[in-house]
Amino acid sequence: MTEVLTAAQMRAIETAAIASGDVTGLELMERAGRGVVSAIFEEWPELAPSWGPAPKPPEYFLQDDEKGKHRAVVLCGPGNNGGDGFVVARLLFAAGWDVEVFLYGDADKLPPDAKANYARWLELGRVCAMSACTSERWVGQPLVIDAVFGIGACRPLPDTVRNVLMATVNCPRIAIDVPSMLSSDTGMMLSPMWGGVGAARLTVTFHTRKPGHLLEAGPENCGKLRVVDIGLGRFAVAHQAHVRLAQCHTIGALGKGNGHKYSHGHAFILSGGIAKGGAARLAARGALRIGAGAVTVGCPEAALVENATQLNAVMLTSVDDAAAFEGILEDARINALCIGPGLGLGAREAALVGTVLESGRAAVLDADALTLLARDAGLFAKLHKSCVLTPHAGEFARLFPDIADRLNAPATKGPAYSKVDAAREAAKRAGCVVLFKGPDTVISDPKGRCSINASVYARAAPWLATAGSGDVLAGFITGLLARGFAPQQAAESGAWLHTECALKFGPGLIAEDLPEQLPAVLRALEAS
Numbered sequence: 001m002t003e004v005l006t007a008a009q010m011r012a013i014e015t016a017a018i019a020s021g022d023v024t025g026l027e028l029m030e031r032a033g034r035g036v037v038s039a040i041f042e043e044w045p046e047l048a049p050s051w052g053p054a055p056k057p058p059e060y061f062l063q064d065d066e067k068g069k070h071r072a073v074v075l076c077g078p079g080n081n082g083g084d085g086f087v088v089a090r091l092l093f094a095a096g097w098d099v100e101v102f103l104y105g106d107a108d109k110l111p112p113d114a115k116a117n118y119a120r121w122l123e124l125g126r127v128c129a130m131s132a133c134t135s136e137r138w139v140g141q142p143l144v145i146d147a148v149f150g151i152g153a154c155r156p157l158p159d160t161v162r163n164v165l166m167a168t169v170n171c172p173r174i175a176i177d178v179p180s181m182l183s184s185d186t187g188m189m190l191s192p193m194w195g196g197v198g199a200a201r202l203t204v205t206f207h208t209r210k211p212g213h214l215l216e217a218g219p220e221n222c223g224k225l226r227v228v229d230i231g232l233g234r235f236a237v238a239h240q241a242h243v244r245l246a247q248c249h250t251i252g253a254l255g256k257g258n259g260h261k262y263s264h265g266h267a268f269i270l271s272g273g274i275a276k277g278g279a280a281r282l283a284a285r286g287a288l289r290i291g292a293g294a295v296t297v298g299c300p301e302a303a304l305v306e307n308a309t310q311l312n313a314v315m316l317t318s319v320d321d322a323a324a325f326e327g328i329l330e331d332a333r334i335n336a337l338c339i340g341p342g343l344g345l346g347a348r349e350a351a352l353v354g355t356v357l358e359s360g361r362a363a364v365l366d367a368d369a370l371t372l373l374a375r376d377a378g379l380f381a382k383l384h385k386s387c388v389l390t391p392h393a394g395e396f397a398r399l400f401p402d403i404a405d406r407l408n409a410p411a412t413k414g415p416a417y418s419k420v421d422a423a424r425e426a427a428k429r430a431g432c433v434v435l436f437k438g439p440d441t442v443i444s445d446p447k448g449r450c451s452i453n454a455s456v457y458a459r460a461a462p463w464l465a466t467a468g469s470g471d472v473l474a475g476f477i478t479g480l481l482a483r484g485f486a487p488q489q490a491a492e493s494g495a496w497l498h499t500e501c502a503l504k505f506g507p508g509l510i511a512e513d514l515p516e517q518l519p520a521v522l523r524a525l526e527a528s
């Protein structure tokens with residue numbers, strides 16, 4: 001499942017499923033709890049009962065030596081996440097575990113399905129108030145199930161809950177749906193000063209990933225992430241509204257068929273002056289490797305010799321000023337532009353950004369071009385729908401300071417504002433695609449079509465934090481624009497391939513290595 005659903009979308013799906021008569025809320029809760037217990041037993045087979053990872057077979061008996069062999073503490077909250085916790089407590093008990101259950105909140109106020117499972121648990125064991133326990137109570141617990149808050153939490157944690165979660169940071173912890181100190185819509189901590197310690201070992205979520213599993217502090221706090229199917233597959237949210245995991249679009253479109261080089265597009269990369277050309281050369285190499293038929297670097301006359309010693313398949317021409325570039329653009333075959341990497345921030349460069357935008361051609365604006373756009377509202381107003389902006393967090397804050405402030409403000413009430421919301425708002429304001437970089441790169445177009453290239457969990461590629469890797473990404477996207485990809489698809493595919501190249505190379509990666517991984521990555525994609 002490539003959809004990433006917010007809490008509101010998840011609730012809408014659950015409501016539709018229940019309204020259809022297909023399933024009751026109680027049954028969904030049972031499936032969720034069962035999914036959590038199976039996931040635990042699959043993850044740690046040594047914890048599973050003699051009958052295997054199923055929570056409970058229809059006819060079962062516990063062997064004597066299984067009774068009390070394992071121990072868990074289940075922390076339940078006041079909503080349906082707590083309800084899932086009571087189901088897990090019951091199923092672990094059925095597998096012979098010693099289970100202690102603690103509740104935050106008032107049992108009388110539990111929602112109906114959670115209350116039903118609370119009552120079922122009371123037939124087997126006790127429930128203690130979380131608030132009545134001192135911090136020593138939590139030390140050294142072998143397994144803690146965090147069922148305090150799920151998708152319903154969007155404001156700072158109550159002190160009782162915060163203290164219990166802090167006191168169990170060193171215990172192996174399994175989070176139901178989402179770690180309770182994390183906003184499922186944003187991936188941000190609900191309690192400031194949390195300190196970044198105490199990740200869950202495993203987070204088990206339902207139906208699809210939520211933005212909070214992928215964004216910001218989410219991945220480092222979820223531990224491993226498992227998505228459990230609870231039978232909601234046929235219920236969908238409106239297509240426009242949802243966020244997807246980034247993927248590589250129509251790899252077939254990258255094949256070369258029978259055309260000649262110019263039928264595969266001509267990308268033009270603008271460079272800075274003497275000793276500033278490395279970034280543009282990296283972008284050019286990326287654009288060529290990804291399949292642009294021809295790539296040219298344009299630099300000031302004075303830097304021609306330096307660039308000529310470093311470029312072979314990439315062509316080179318002088319661009320001293322905006323007027324010279326206007327002349328070059330009379331060649332209609334140049335169909336994708338890249339400006340910003342190593343560009344500089346002077347008057348020549350600002351005028352070149354203006355020319356790029358006035359040409360109306362597909363263009364990637366990165367690095368210094370973003371700073372120039374932030375400085376000049378007139379330039380910013382020239383952005384159009386064939387542009388792609390590729391800011392990292394610092395550049396994003398320069399371009400969209402109010403949006404960045406809103407994103408970085410601590411959540412005090414819902415609905416939460418996420419990196420997805422920020423990228424959407426920025427793209428709408430700019431009137432073009434915005435690719436907001438990071439391990440959690442978010443790509444949005446002005447209509448809010450949005451995807452996340454999550455370089456986390458199995459796709460973690462921390463080696464990408466190396467000088468020049470952003471320049472290569474700008475080149476990848478420019479190359480895909482030259483191949484005729486629409487801006488959103490070019491940005492999404494470029495980001496996805498960028499991560500794949502880093503994964504293919506692994507540790508020790510430097511920016512120069514990235515384009516050289518593309519042949520193998522593309523071949524593997526074609527084969528699959």
Ligand SMILES: NC(=O)C1=CN([C@@H]2O[C@H](COP(=O)(O)OP(=O)(O)OC[C@H]3O[C@@H](n4cnc5c(N)ncnc54)[C@H](O)[C@@H]3O)[C@@H](O)[C@H]2O)[C@@H](O)CC1
Nearest residue numbers: 014029032078079080081149150151152153155156157177
């Ligand atoms: N939506 C679905 O499709 C399903 C949801 N299920 C479970 O239900 C959960 C969502 O349940 P709920 O919507 O009841 O939400 P939660 O159980 O996540 O939390 C909501 C409750 O916590 C309180 N609360 C939230 N933040 C608080 C704070 N900072 N201080 C004090 N109280 C706070 C709210 O007032 C409300 O009572 C999911 O995360 C999941 O675990 C599953 O049972 C299966 C299906």
Ligand SMILES: Nc1ncnc2c1ncn2[C@@H]1O[C@H](COP(=O)(O)OP(=O)(O)O)[C@@H](O)[C@H]1O
Nearest residue numbers: 392437438439455462464465467468469470471
């Ligand atoms: N820890 C990380 N995991 C995955 N990708 C990362 C990480 N850090 C940075 N990146 C990616 O590496 C690239 C860095 O780009 P940028 O910040 O512009 O750097 P530079 O200007 O040095 O090239 C971006 O695509 C970003 O998403």
Ligand SMILES: [K+]
Nearest residue numbers: 146149176178
């Ligand atoms: K939880």
